[in-house]
Amino acid sequence: MTAVRSQDVGVDRELAIDLYRTMRRIRxxxxxxxxxxxxxxxxxxxxxxxxxxAVAAGVCAALDDADYITTTHRGHxxxxxxxxxxxxxxxxxxxxxxGYALGRxxxxxxxxxxxxxxxxxxxxxxxxxxxxxxxxxxxLAGRGQVSVAFFGDGAVAEGVLHECLNxxxxxxxxxxxxCEHNGYAEMTPVSKHLANAEVTDLAAAYGMPxxxxxxxxxxxxxxxxxxxxARARSGAxxxxxxxxxxxxxxxxxxxxxxxxxxEEITAMTERDPLTHWRDVLHAAHGVPPAELDQVDADIADxxxxxxxxxxxxPLSDPGxxxxxxxxxGAR
Ligand SMILES: Cc1ncc(C[n+]2csc(CCOP(=O)(O)OP(=O)(O)O)c2C)c(N)n1
Numbered sequence: 001m002t003a004v005r006s007q008d009v010g011v012d013r014e015l016a017i018d019l020y021r022t023m024r025r026i027r028x029x030x031x032x033x034x035x036x037x038x039x040x041x042x043x044x045x046x047x048x049x050x051x052x053x054a055v056a057a058g059v060c061a062a063l064d065d066a067d068y069i070t071t072t073h074r075g076h077x078x079x080x081x082x083x084x085x086x087x088x089x090x091x092x093x094x095x096x097x098x099g100y101a102l103g104r105x106x107x108x109x110x111x112x113x114x115x116x117x118x119x120x121x122x123x124x125x126x127x128x129x130x131x132x133x134x135x136x137x138x139x140l141a142g143r144g145q146v147s148v149a150f151f152g153d154g155a156v157a158e159g160v161l162h163e164c165l166n167x168x169x170x171x172x173x174x175x176x177x178x179c180e181h182n183g184y185a186e187m188t189p190v191s192k193h194l195a196n197a198e199v200t201d202l203a204a205a206y207g208m209p210x211x212x213x214x215x216x217x218x219x220x221x222x223x224x225x226x227x228x229x230a231r232a233r234s235g236a237x238x239x240x241x242x243x244x245x246x247x248x249x250x251x252x253x254x255x256x257x258x259x260x261x262x263e264e265i266t267a268m269t270e271r272d273p274l275t276h277w278r279d280v281l282h283a284a285h286g287v288p289p290a291e292l293d294q295v296d297a298d299i300a301d302x303x304x305x306x307x308x309x310x311x312x313x314p315l316s317d318p319g320x321x322x323x324x325x326x327x328x329g330a331r
Contacts, residue, residue: 058221070127075120103316125158135173154185174232215243
């Protein structure tokens with residue numbers, strides 16, 4: 001994993017700022033959600049991807065609206081990077097009628113067909129076969145779409161991943177498997193749940209190309225994602241990307257994190273993907289910090305507006321619970 005310089009990988013100033021903007025949207029949305037949760041405003045469970053933003057931003061920058069993604073319980077970042085709307089997402093976290101799933105599902109089941117978000121998924125590994133299904137549909141449609149499965153290292157030993165790698169390679173499906181390797185499955189470190197933590201080794205067993213990247217470096221992630229999506233679009237089949245990254249927060253908000261030392265978390269924050277990218281923007285593209293501060297302020301306003309809009313919506317109506325579950329008239 002060598003450091004990637006943005007100017008060497010075809011990232012111009014505009015795209016570089018866009019990548020920053022995406023990461024900042026994720027960071028701001030999740031920081032705000034964490035605060036709201038701590039204040040008791042959000043029901044249920046939330047899992048934050050703070051520290052992992054470069055994976056979502058880098059991969060989704062290689063995708064179009066027509067491409068598909070599936071994600072996990074830790075999926076806010078992927079949904080935001082794929083074009084999910086902040087207002088509907090925040091409203092879903094609040095359990096409001098104006099949320100993506102009418103406020104009935106919360107954080108872990110966000111979906112938006114209009115931008116190819118086939119769904120977040122609370123079942124570890126559960127989104128992977130859906131992405132392979134998306135890849136199969138894309139292959140049949142013949143429109144050059146790609147389907148991406150985001151999953152964590154906790155899904156690596158799940159049988160479903162292996163079945164999916166096999167089928168995707170066998171059928172040469174346009175799928176990109178993206179493992180966000182953050183070193184933990186809930187409270188369990190990979191050393192205690194994976195016999196082989198080199199996730200790229202799995203792909204070799206199925207004859208699939210694979211690449212391991214620094215998941216805190218958005219240019220490195222984008223470069224790997226561009227290669228994988230180009231391969232998929234050309235009909236040359238799937239790729240596995242292993243993005244090594246860091247989960248700064250607990251498994252869920254409220255997790256006291258007794259299983260790891262404070263210093264480990266501090267060390268992670270020293271590899272902040274946003275700070276790194278701000279440095280690149282300045283050094284390689286001459287973007288002054290004040291310009292990025294303005295980006296931050298604008299995004300804080302956007303997230304603030306999403307919160308206000310969600311607060312003003314009615315709570316999810318229990319009377320309509322079976323709506324969208326059965327076809328009208330079938331009850
Ligand atoms: C099939 C299944 N088994 C167990 C769980 C409980 N569970 C929820 S998240 C999680 C760990 C997931 O770890 P990982 O896939 O690495 O994702 P991360 O939380 O690190 O993003 C587990 C075991 C579940 N939701 N589904």
